[in-house]
Amino acid sequence: MSTALLELRDLHVEADGAPILRGVSLVVNEGEVHALMGPNGAGKSTLANVIMGHPGYQVTAGEIFLRGENIATWTSDERARHGIFLAFQYPEAISGVSVIQFLRQAIAARKGLEELSVLEVRLDLAEWMDRLGMDPAFAERHLNEGFSGGERKRNEILQMALLEPVIALLDETDSGLDIDALRVVARGVRTVREEHPAMGVLLVTHYVKLLEEIEPEQVHILVDGRIVESGDVSLATRIEEGGYDSWRAVSA
Numbered sequence: 001m002s003t004a005l006l007e008l009r010d011l012h013v014e015a016d017g018a019p020i021l022r023g024v025s026l027v028v029n030e031g032e033v034h035a036l037m038g039p040n041g042a043g044k045s046t047l048a049n050v051i052m053g054h055p056g057y058q059v060t061a062g063e064i065f066l067r068g069e070n071i072a073t074w075t076s077d078e079r080a081r082h083g084i085f086l087a088f089q090y091p092e093a094i095s096g097v098s099v100i101q102f103l104r105q106a107i108a109a110r111k112g113l114e115e116l117s118v119l120e121v122r123l124d125l126a127e128w129m130d131r132l133g134m135d136p137a138f139a140e141r142h143l144n145e146g147f148s149g150g151e152r153k154r155n156e157i158l159q160m161a162l163l164e165p166v167i168a169l170l171d172e173t174d175s176g177l178d179i180d181a182l183r184v185v186a187r188g189v190r191t192v193r194e195e196h197p198a199m200g201v202l203l204v205t206h207y208v209k210l211l212e213e214i215e216p217e218q219v220h221i222l223v224d225g226r227i228v229e230s231g232d233v234s235l236a237t238r239i240e241e242g243g244y245d246s247w248r249a250v251s252a
């Protein structure tokens with residue numbers, strides 16, 4: 001039997017008293033990639049944030065389990081240490097920090113270490129950048145230097161590769177991604193899975209092309225805070241043809 005890495009059980013979530021998620025259930029087993037699709041405002045980012053323990057959201061009912069453990073009382077830091085990964089979206093507050101400096105801190109935190117040698121991180125990072133086809137100069141870039149969509153994705157995938165998550169939550173930027181950025185994600189997910197085959201992935205995306213390359217085990221359609229259908233990649237193709245209208249009717 002496969003092990004459930006992440007299980008959401010009838011999850012209800014609010015922000016500022018307004019309901020956003022209205023009963024989401026989902027199981028990601030070891031080694032599985034699940035894609036989450038849905039119209040803008042459906043609650044996809046909320047779902048990723050609430051799994052990570054973002055304090056701006058209130059779980060009003062339901063549970064989240066990581067490898068069978070109810071994580072309700074865990075802070076975001078504890079969740080990160082236990083291997084839940086959501087790419088850090090670097091607010092202004094960390095200006096002047098380079099990609100490698102940030103990774104060094106994040107890996108130390110994930111592994112429960114006080115310090116990590118710069119050399120060690122540099123070696124790991126260089127190896128991963130090579131495998132992912134990234135320019136080594138990227139490691140020295142500063143996080144708030146105005147990354148393009150593709151650079152954000154590179155940073156996210158590098159974080160995923162080096163932090164060795166139990167479950168990686170990859171949330172798509174709202175601004176859309178170009179072909180280059182999609183390639184970074186597709187290649188990144190494939191390469192990191194080869195190295196860490198047990199890792200689970202929950203991938204938010206609009207891009208059918210990306211799903212065709214990544215071949216997720218399951219695709220879920222989220223509309224108005226509910227999963228209205230789950231299936232294989234052919235679901236994504238249906239969306240490309242007809243949008244979400246047929247599911248909107250289901251959720252209403």
Ligand SMILES: Nc1ncnc2c1ncn2[C@@H]1O[C@H](COP(=O)(O)OP(=O)(O)O)[C@@H](O)[C@H]1O
Pocket residue numbers: 015016018020038039040041042043044045046047056
């Ligand atoms: N922190 C918040 N406070 C209030 N409303 C929020 C918050 N986060 C999300 N929402 C609302 O919840 C809904 C779902 O948002 P979101 O999860 O970002 O959707 P998606 O990622 O699917 O586009 C939207 O109506 C959004 O305005």
Ligand SMILES: [Mg+2]
Pocket residue numbers: 044045046172174
């Ligand atoms: Mg979103």
